[in-house]
Every structure is written in C-alpha cells, then in structure tokens.
Amino acid sequence: MKAYNPNSHGDGNLGFQIAPMIDVVFVIMLFFMVMAGAVKVERELNQRLPGTVDSSKSVEFTDEVVINIAENGEVLLNDEPMDAKGGHQMPRLTGALMRLKQSADAAKSPTLVTVLSEPEAKYARTVDVLDALAAAEITNVTFTVAEEEE
Structure with a gap:
C-alpha cells in the first residue's frame, strides 16, 4: 500500500462528481418549497362599485342655466340679455x-x-x-369667475 503524500502530483482527474450537483438541486427545490408557502392568495371581493346604471331605465339629465354678469353690469341668462344695467330690480x-x-x-x-x-x-x-x-x-346655485383670455 502506498501512503498518502500531499506533495505528490497525481493525475487529479476525479471524473464527473454527481453528489454536489444533487445537493444543489435539493437546495433549489427546498427554496422553492419554502417560498411557495409565502405566496398570498388573492381573494375575490364581492362588492358593487358605484356608478353602474341599468340600461333599461331612462336617465334624465338636468339642464343647467348660466347667468353671466359682465363688467359693465349687463346680466345675461343663457346668453340672452336681461334687465337694464342700472336698475337694482330685475323683473x-x-x-x-x-x-x-x-x-x-x-x-x-x-x-x-x-x-x-x-x-x-x-359686487352689487x-x-x-x-x-x-x-x-x-x-x-x-354655483358660483364661478370667468377666466381671463391671454
């Protein structure tokens, strides 16, 4: 029998080692098994969102009336001139x-x-x-101010 000598330069070719490869596969498989338990399951929320309208019903839209007040005191109702500029009574x-x-x-x-x-x-x-x-x-009644044109 030959004694083991660490200083000897032998062949060094041990061939394909399958044991380390199996260890790596087991570690990867263990990682995926652990992470599969950490995945949160999404649950369906049974809620109705606002804004749904049955199409079989008729929808009524309200008309909006716009009253314009000009700088010179002229008052327009839907772009139609109304009472005189100076009077406080607006019949x-x-x-x-x-x-x-x-x-x-x-x-x-x-x-x-x-x-x-x-x-x-x-303001008057x-x-x-x-x-x-x-x-x-x-x-x-809703108030708004006319935007200045640039």
Missing part, C-alpha cells in the same frame, strides 16, 4: 327664473344655476342676481 330675470323653477318642479328635476361673474364686475350686481334667485326660490 325680467326674476320672471324667467320663476318660470324655470315652476317647469323644473313640474318635471320633478332639480334646478341648477351657475352664476358666472367677470373679475371686474360690481351679483347681489341683485342673488335677490332674483331668492325671489324665484332657487337654492341650488
């Missing part, structure tokens, strides 16, 4: 708003009014328009 606007309110009540639809005022319009003219809206008993 034409009040009458038109009352007819609008009556027709909206008869149709059982809300009355939507947007007051569009130019930036340099007098806006108060006159609000008085006309109050006389017509219209409460659903």
Whole structure:
C-alpha cells in the first residue's frame, strides 16, 4: 500500500462528481418549497362599485342655466340679455327664473344655476342676481369667475 503524500502530483482527474450537483438541486427545490408557502392568495371581493346604471331605465339629465354678469353690469341668462344695467330690480330675470323653477318642479328635476361673474364686475350686481334667485326660490346655485383670455 502506498501512503498518502500531499506533495505528490497525481493525475487529479476525479471524473464527473454527481453528489454536489444533487445537493444543489435539493437546495433549489427546498427554496422553492419554502417560498411557495409565502405566496398570498388573492381573494375575490364581492362588492358593487358605484356608478353602474341599468340600461333599461331612462336617465334624465338636468339642464343647467348660466347667468353671466359682465363688467359693465349687463346680466345675461343663457346668453340672452336681461334687465337694464342700472336698475337694482330685475323683473325680467326674476320672471324667467320663476318660470324655470315652476317647469323644473313640474318635471320633478332639480334646478341648477351657475352664476358666472367677470373679475371686474360690481359686487352689487351679483347681489341683485342673488335677490332674483331668492325671489324665484332657487337654492341650488354655483358660483364661478370667468377666466381671463391671454
């Protein structure tokens, strides 16, 4: 028998070693088995989202009335001129708003009014328009300011 000598230069070719390859495969398989348990299962949420409308029913859209207040005090109802620029009483606007309110009540639809005022319009003219809206008993009013053109 030959004694083992670490300084001897032998062939060194041990051939294909399958044992380390099997160890690597087992480590990879163990990794995937552990990670498979960490995956969260998505569950279905049975909820109805808002905004779905049956198509068999008719949908009613409400008309919006726009009241423009110009810098010079002119008041327009849907681009139609109303009362004189200087008067605080606005009988034409009040009458038109009352007819609008009556027709909206008869149709059982809300009355939507947007007051569009130019930036340099007098505040007193806006108060006159609000008085006309109050006389017509219209409460659903939105205010906005006209954008300046550049």
